Amino acid sequence: MPNNTDCQTSVKTEHGLGDDVFLTMGHKKYKASMAYAKALFNFAVDFKLLGPIGKGFEEFICIWRQSSLMRRFIQCHAIDRNTRKERINSLFKDRMHKGILCFLGKLIDNSHTELIPGIYSMFSDMADEARNKRRVRVVSAFPLNSSQKSRLQKTLEDYLKLAVTISNEIDPRILGGFVCYTDSIKIDMSLKRDLEKLKDRVLTMPCGGDKKDEG
Amino acid sequence: MKVNVAELSQIIQKELEAYESLLEVDEVGTVLEVGDGIARVSGLRNAMSAEMVEFENGIQGIVFNLEQETVGIVILGDYLKIKEGFQAKRLKRLLSVPVGEALLGRIVDPLGNPLDDMGPVRCEESRLVESPAPGISARKPVRTPLQTGIKAIDAMVPIGRGQRELIIGDRKTGKTAIAIDTIINQRESGVICIYVAIGQKTSTIAAVVEKLKEYDAMDYTIIVSASASANFPLQYIAPYAGCAMAEWFVNEKHKDTLIVYDDLSKHADAYRQLSLLLNRPPGREAYPGDVFYLHSRLLERSAKLSDDLGGGSMTALPIIETQEGEVSAYIPTNVISITDGQIYLLPNLFAAGIRPAIDVGISVSRVGGNAQIHAMKQVAGTLRLEMAQFRELQAFAQLGTDLDPATQRQLKRGMCLVELLKQPQFKTMKVEDQVALIYVASHGCCDMIPPGMVRQFEAEFLEYINGVYPHVISDIAQTGRLNNKTLLKEIGEEYSRKFIKDHNIVQDTEEDGCECPQKTEQQKPHDVEGGSR
Numbered sequence: 001m002p003n004n005t006d007c008q009t010s011v012k013t014e015h016g017l018g019d020d021v022f023l024t025m026g027h028k029k030y031k032a033s034m035a036y037a038k039a040l041f042n043f044a045v046d047f048k049l050l051g052p053i054g055k056g057f058e059e060f061i062c063i064w065r066q067s068s069l070m071r072r073f074i075q076c077h078a079i080d081r082n083t084r085k086e087r088i089n090s091l092f093k094d095r096m097h098k099g100i101l102c103f104l105g106k107l108i109d110n111s112h113t114e115l116i117p118g119i120y121s122m123f124s125d126m127a128d129e130a131r132n133k134r135r136v137r138v139v140s141a142f143p144l145n146s147s148q149k150s151r152l153q154k155t156l157e158d159y160l161k162l163a164v165t166i167s168n169e170i171d172p173r174i175l176g177g178f179v180c181y182t183d184s185i186k187i188d189m190s191l192k193r194d195l196e197k198l199k200d201r202v203l204t205m206p207c208g209g210d211k212k213d214e215g
Numbered sequence: 216m217k218v219n220v221a222e223l224s225q226i227i228q229k230e231l232e233a234y235e236s237l238l239e240v241d242e243v244g245t246v247l248e249v250g251d252g253i254a255r256v257s258g259l260r261n262a263m264s265a266e267m268v269e270f271e272n273g274i275q276g277i278v279f280n281l282e283q284e285t286v287g288i289v290i291l292g293d294y295l296k297i298k299e300g301f302q303a304k305r306l307k308r309l310l311s312v313p314v315g316e317a318l319l320g321r322i323v324d325p326l327g328n329p330l331d332d333m334g335p336v337r338c339e340e341s342r343l344v345e346s347p348a349p350g351i352s353a354r355k356p357v358r359t360p361l362q363t364g365i366k367a368i369d370a371m372v373p374i375g376r377g378q379r380e381l382i383i384g385d386r387k388t389g390k391t392a393i394a395i396d397t398i399i400n401q402r403e404s405g406v407i408c409i410y411v412a413i414g415q416k417t418s419t420i421a422a423v424v425e426k427l428k429e430y431d432a433m434d435y436t437i438i439v440s441a442s443a444s445a446n447f448p449l450q451y452i453a454p455y456a457g458c459a460m461a462e463w464f465v466n467e468k469h470k471d472t473l474i475v476y477d478d479l480s481k482h483a484d485a486y487r488q489l490s491l492l493l494n495r496p497p498g499r500e501a502y503p504g505d506v507f508y509l510h511s512r513l514l515e516r517s518a519k520l521s522d523d524l525g526g527g528s529m530t531a532l533p534i535i536e537t538q539e540g541e542v543s544a545y546i547p548t549n550v551i552s553i554t555d556g557q558i559y560l561l562p563n564l565f566a567a568g569i570r571p572a573i574d575v576g577i578s579v580s581r582v583g584g585n586a587q588i589h590a591m592k593q594v595a596g597t598l599r600l601e602m603a604q605f606r607e608l609q610a611f612a613q614l615g616t617d618l619d620p621a622t623q624r625q626l627k628r629g630m631c632l633v634e635l636l637k638q639p640q641f642k643t644m645k646v647e648d649q650v651a652l653i654y655v656a657s658h659g660c661c662d663m664i665p666p667g668m669v670r671q672f673e674a675e676f677l678e679y680i681n682g683v684y685p686h687v688i689s690d691i692a693q694t695g696r697l698n699n700k701t702l703l704k705e706i707g708e709e710y711s712r713k714f715i716k717d718h719n720i721v722q723d724t725e726e727d728g729c730e731c732p733q734k735t736e737q738q739k740p741h742d743v744e745g746g747s748r
C-alpha cells in the first residue's frame with residue numbers, strides 16, 4: 001500500500017500538464033521526445049488520421065496515468081519486448097487506432113517508453129495548433145470557479161484569437177491572482193509579482209533624507 | 216541614516232495608491248539542461264541571436280545558439296545557481312554595459328560591476344557591447360602618433376592613433392610590460408586607456424593595477440578584468456565590453472583612446488570552449504569556423520574617426536601569446552592579418568638582456584610611419600638602415616674573418632645602437648629626448664664609448680642637453696622638426712669627448728678612424744658574440 005501512494009505522488013509531479021513534463025527532462029530526451037511527437041503528428045496529418053490517433057493517444061494516456069501497473073509493465077525490461085508489444089496489442093486492439101499501437105510498439109522496441117508523457121504533451125500541443133486551439137495553463141492561488149474560468153477563457157480567446165482550453169493548477173506561492181502559460185508566453189497577473197514590483201520601486205526610490213535636501 | 220517609520224509607511228501608502236497593475240506578457244522558456252556556463256532552454260521560439268534572457272533568480276544570459284527545438288544560452292553569472300526547470304525570460308534587448316567617466320580609475324568586470332572597493336559605479340549611460348564598426352566615410356587616415364615612450368617602438372615601429380598594432384611573443388617576453396609602459400606614457404597626452412585582462416591570473420592583474428597606481432596612471436585608465444577564474448562567457452564578452460567603454464569616449468567625448476586586449480589567445484580559447492560545449496563543429500585546432508570573425512569584428516571597431524564625427528580615435532594593442540615562437544598557428548595568423556602591424560618579441564633576445572626584446576627586423580607598422588613626427592621620421596630612417604646593415608654584418612663577424620676598418624666601425628655602431636634601444640620597464644622617454652639621442656648616436660657620437668657604458672652615456676647626455684641646451688629639446692617638441700642638426704651633432708660630439716675624458720675610457724681606435732689592427736681583431740669576435748646572442 002505505501003508503495004502505491006508513493007508511486008501516485010511521484011506520478012503526479014511527473015505527469016502534470018504542460019511544461020512541467022520537461023522539468024526533469026534533459027536536453028537529449030527533450031529532443032528525442034520532440035522527434036517522436038513530430039513523426040507521429042506528421043504521420044497523422046499525412047494520412048488524415050489526426051482525429052482517431054489523437055483520441056487513441058489521449059485514451060492511452062488516461063490509462064497510463066491511472067494505472068501504475070500499466071506503467072510498470074510497459075517499462076519493465078525483464079519482460080521480453082515482443083511479449084509486451086503483444087499484450088498491449090491484444091489489450092487495446094479494439095479500443096484504439098492501429099497507428100497508435102504501432103507507435104507504442106516502436107517506443108517499446110527503442111526502449112523509449114519513459115518519454116511517453118512528454119511525447120503526449122508535445123503531440124497534443126501540435127494537434128491543438130492544427131485545430132486552431134490552444135491549451136492554456138492557468139496557475140492560481142485558489143481553485144478557479146466555473147464563472148471565473150469562462151470569463152478568463154473569453155478574455156484569453158479575444159487576446160490570443162484562438163480557441164482556448166483552460167487547465168487549472170494551484171500554487172499558493174503566488175498569493176493571489178493568476179499566471180497564464182501558453183506556448184512560451186507567460187502572462188503574469190499575480191499578487192506576488194505586484195508586491196515584488198512595489199518592493200523594487202520603494203527600494204530604488206530616493207530615500208527620505210535625500211528628498212528633504214532636494215526640497 | 217535614520218529611517219522614520221511613519222514617513223516610510225507614508226511613502227509606501229503613496230506608492231500603493233499610485234500603483235497600477237499593468238498586464239505583463241513575457242516570453243518564457245524552460246531550462247532543460249545546465250552546466251559549464253551553458254544552459255539549454257526549450258521554448259523561446261522567437262528568441263534572436265545575441266538577445267539577453269533572464270532566469271528566474273535574476274541571473275542573465277545571452278542567446279548564443281539557435282537550434283531546431285531549443286536555444287543554447289551562455290550564462291553571465293554563477294551557473295550553479297540555475298537549476299533545471301527554471302524559467303528563462305526573453306528581455307528583448309541586447310547586452311549593454313554602463314559607460315561614462317565614472318569608470319575611470321575603476322576595476323570592473325565585463326558587465327560593469329565594480330571589482331575594487333570603491334563602491335558602486337555610477338554611470339548614467341549604457342552602450343551596446345556589440346556594435347558595428349565605423350564605416351569608410353566615418354574614418355580618416357591615421358596621422359597623429361601615439362607615443363609609447365619606448366625608443367625601439369617609437370623609432371622603428373611607430374604606432375598612430377587609430378591603429379591596431381599586435382604585440383606577439385612567447386610567454387614572459389615582456390608583452391604586458393610594453394602595454395603597461397604605453398599606458399603610463401599617456402599621462403600627459405590626454406589619451407584614455409582601457410586595459411582588458413582576459414584569462415589572466417588574478418595576481419598578475421593585481422600587479423598591473425599596482426604599477427598603474429604607482430605611476431599615477433589610474434586616473435585616466437579603466438581596467439576590465441575577466442580573470443582566469445571568471446567563467447568563460449565573461450571572458451568571451453570582456454574585449455567587446457572594454458571596446459564599448461572606449462567607444463563612448465570616442466563618439467561622445469571625441470577623445471583619443473587606447474585599448475589593450477591582454478590577451479586574445481585566451482579569448483579565442485574561451486570562445487572555443489563555449490562553442491564546443493554547444494556542439495558547434497570544431498575546425499582547425501578545434502576552434503569553431505567563425506573564430507576569424509570573432510577577432511575581426513572586435514579589431515575593426517578601432518578607428519580614427521573623421522572630423523565630422525569629432526575626430527576621436529581608438530588605438531588597439533591586441534596581445535597574442537605564441538607557443539614556442541609558433542606564429543603560423545591559427546589564431547596568431549588570423550590576428551596578424553587583421554592588424555596593421557606587429558611587434559615581435561623574442562625569448563632569446565629577452566634572455567640575452569636585450570629588453571624590450573623586440574625583433575626590429577621582422578616587426579612592422581603598416582600605417583604608423585605616416586604618424587611619426589617629422590623629426591623622428593628623419594632620425595629613424597638612418598637608424599633602420601644602420602640596424603639592417605648591422606644584422607647583415609653580424610653574420611660575417613661570427614665567422615671570425617678579418618674585417619676592414621669600415622666594417623668594424625659599422626659593427627661597433629650597431630652594437631651601440633642595440634644598447635641604446637634597450638630600455639628598462641616604467642622608464643618611458645619623451646619623444647624629443649628620443650630624437651636627440653638617436654640622432655646623436657646614429658651620427659657616430661657614441662662610437663668611442665664601449666657598449667657596456669652606452670646606457671650611462673644616454674642618461675648623462677640627456678641630463679646634460681636638457682640642462683645646458685633646453686631650447687634645442689623644446690624646439691623639437693614644439694615644431695616637431697629637427698631644425699638645427701649641426702648644433703645637435705656638435706653638442707653630441709662635445710659631450711661624447713667630455714664623457715670619455717670623465718670616465719677615463721681608453722681608446723682602441725683613433726678618433727679619425729686610424730686603427731691598431733691587432734687590438735681590435737682580438738676584441739671584436741668576443742664583443743659581437745655578446746651582442747648577438
Ligand SMILES: Nc1ncnc2c1ncn2[C@@H]1O[C@H](COP(=O)(O)OP(=O)(O)O)[C@@H](O)[C@H]1O
Nearest residue numbers: 385386387388389390391392570571638639640
Ligand atoms: N624592458 C624590460 N626590462 C626589464 N625587465 C622587463 C622588461 N620588460 C619586461 N620585463 C620583465 O619580464 C617579465 C615578464 O614580462 P611580462 O610583460 O609579464 O611578460 P608577458 O606578458 O609576455 O608574459 C616581468 O617580470 C617583467 O618585469
Ligand SMILES: [Mg+2]
Nearest residue numbers: 390391392477
Ligand atoms: Mg602578460
